[in-house]
Amino acid sequence: MRLRWLSGAVVFLLTPNLGAAELTVRITAARAAAVADAVVTIAPKAGTAAPSARPTAQTRVIDQKNETFIPYVEIFRPGDSIVFHNSDHTRHHVYSFAPARQFEFVLTSGESSSPLQLAHAGVVAVGCNIHDQMITYAYISDAPWIARSDANGRVSIDALPAGDFQVRVWHPQLRPGQQEPVQDLHIEASSDSKDVAFSLSLLPDPRTPVDRERSGY
């Protein structure tokens, strides 16, 4: 059982595993809009074995292009490093006040930051002090199964062994004060596929400037 990481928005399941089921998580928001960049983590409940293999530490680059952090959400494992690259012609003042990792620096055009190791699990929200709409999230988790939804709001996790799990979804725009989107999941040995659907209540996308004409307040 192996989890493949791909740089991009889609998680692929490369090698099918015998005796394991394929989980498809569909994440929608209001009006059945597909929710991309949602992070799905699956944790086995007590009595279900967790995979023991741990991937090696990696370094991932967050690009800054057109005054946008790309990607919006990136998944990290504790110990992984993050590098910010400025592909714009402007400066970016990258900062984070996240308890998991705090930093602040200015990247000139074309400059890349030195790798910053994300040692602890957590969510590190990174913004640009010059451009308020620029934001990206580094989701640092050591969950056995973790994946990010694609543009269609889908997450597929294959070779999930039989057993009981908790499926959590996180999204940077999750509305505070709502019930945490968690579902219990039971995988039968005989089943080969499972669908789970989440319907989220989201805040507006902070990356888009607020349309004040239509804000209505």
Added chain:
Amino acid sequence: MSFRLRLASFLVASLAILQILTAILVYEVTRRQLIVQGEQELVVASKAFARQLDDVSTRVADNVQVLTLDFALRSAIAQRDRATVLSALRNHGRRVGATRMLLVELDGSIQADTAETSPPLQKFPFSDLTDAALDHPSAAVAAWDGRAYWIVVVPVSAPALIGLIAAAIPVDDAFLAHLQEQSTLPSTIELAAQSADGHWNVLARGSDRVDLATQVIAAKSDTPMLTDFNGREYVALATHLNSSKSSAPIIAVLGYSLDDALRPYRSVASAWAILLALGLVFGLIAAVIIARGVSRPVEALAATARRIAAGDYTPSAPIKQRGEIGELAAAFNNMAQAIGEREERIRFQSGHDAATGLPNRVSAEGLIQMQLEAQPRMRGALLMVALARLPEITKTMGHAISDRLMRNAGERIRQPADKALVARATDTEFLVWMRDAEQAAAIALAFRILDVLGVPYQEADLAIDLAPAVGVALCPQHGAQASVLLQRAEVALFAALGSEEPVAVYDPIADPHRPERLSLMSDLREALDHDQMQLHYQPKLNLATGMIDGAEGLVRWTHPKLGNIPPDAFIGLAEETGNIRRLTRWVLAAGIANARAWSVSGKNLRLSLNLSARDLEDVDLPRRIGELLAVHAVPPEMILLEITESAVMGKPEAAIRVLQRLADQGIDLAIDDFGVGQSSFAYLRRLPVRELKIDKSFLLKLAQGTEDRTIVGSIVELGHRLGYQVTAEGVTDQTTLDYLGEIGCDHAQGFFIAHAMPGEAFDAFLAESVWSRRRIA
């Protein structure tokens, strides 16, 4: 109230009423228009007010939002540096005008509060705002601790959402005033919030500090309504503000002051009032002028009418006005003139005689009286001129000729009368009034008048003798009143007519018409009733025997106040007033009673008693005398009744019947005053007379031996030849008595023998007198 005043008042009052009504109408229309306008304005203003609040909200929210982007603040918040956060919040709060800034956790708990209340506020009260703020900055008006605030809540991202900042910006009086200054909001804005007990409290007010909120909210009307505060009128509208759902409801009350709205019209109104006043003044002047134009001629006409009423017919000044008034004035003048002429004619007619054109008696009397009153001591003479034959002429020739005659006579009198007033007094009389004239002048004029009237009146082949006579009365001797003078002059005139003298001056003694006579008459009746009269007896001497063998009973009256009244005075009066029969009755009764006394006492006397002419008309007389004689047992031979010639001549047939009956009773009759009347022997022979009494006028000069001796002797002889006894009256001396004896007259009577005397005196006379004893051969 004069016509002018009324007319002017009416005009001015109509003008004023019209103006005031117009003013009221305009005021009402304006007011209603302003109310409608105010209502519309309020609806618009309330929307505008809400929008302005929203705009301000947006701006404030933006400002607060900008604050949240402050890196240091975000840093402090993210790092939970509470002191820094507080100071930063205070700092930013000042920038946006917020009096309270809070940092609110996403779960609503309060992280930091600049108000630092004690105890610290735990939970942010406006959860709807914090909820909404997650999507976008939210803002709303809210009542908080008794005041109105904008609560603006914005999310704080660092860069992820880490909390919310709430800013409380007071919506206070100053703010509302500021809003009002910047916009065309009405002067009255009030914000009110409902407290827990349902009561509405005013949280803030605009520049106009009136309290409309409580009444307007109480009315619960969502449309503009009319209300008033302290006597000022407002159109007010209550609008629910877009307030926080967690807050008590907030209502904005907008008031539109009608008075303020009317204020611009006030200047118009005062200008109007000035115009109205000017209009009234001009109207008044015009009204007075117009009214004067109408009323002056009317007043002039009224004055003319009053003058006419007072008898002044002089035409009034012509009224220079055309139209009806002018015509009326002209008609008025014509009328006044016509009335004047008519009155003149009537007055002339009333004061003048139509036939002669002379003043009539009434006007002349009035004129004379006026002069006498004007000059109390005036002397004057009033002449009454009568044409004695005029009644005869009128009866013979008719009134036309007598009128012409009178006119002619009047004209003739006027020549000698000169300035004296000549008037026609009666049908046959003229009067002439001489002022300041004495008796001599009056008599001279009287004779001149007689001269001019002495010429007979000539008409065609007629010549009429006027036979004038004049009576004169003098002022003041005969009277000081015109009416008295007239009366006296007329009395004098009658005297003149009855005498040969054609002119007579009034003689008060001879006046039979003096008023005293009337009272004398009633006194006479009184005397007769109470037996106050006396019968005196004048002895009658029998010339043949020289003895008194008879007496004439003569009535005497001693008036209690006036003394002795002459018999001529009261007998004539009694004849005129119809009392003579009573007098005769009394005389007969007294005389016959006395004859009885003589008879009883043995005196052989014959009593003569006088009868009046009127008594002979009394057919009852013989019976009455008969009764008297019978009652007193007096034989008729003892009585001799004397009558005058004229008494028989008046109504001879009736008189003869009465006399005959008396004679039939055995009473002898005598003709008294024989010789002066117009006795006809033809009648005399028919009378049953036994005796003639020769009038005393024949005996007055008998002693001097004139022809009266012949007359008396002839009468005696004639009498005796005709078989009459003859008695002579008025014997005053011995010569006469002797002569009477010579010619064989039967009886004599007179002062020389004896006066008439009362009964006792007569009895004494009979006892003592020489005539009782002496005998004449």
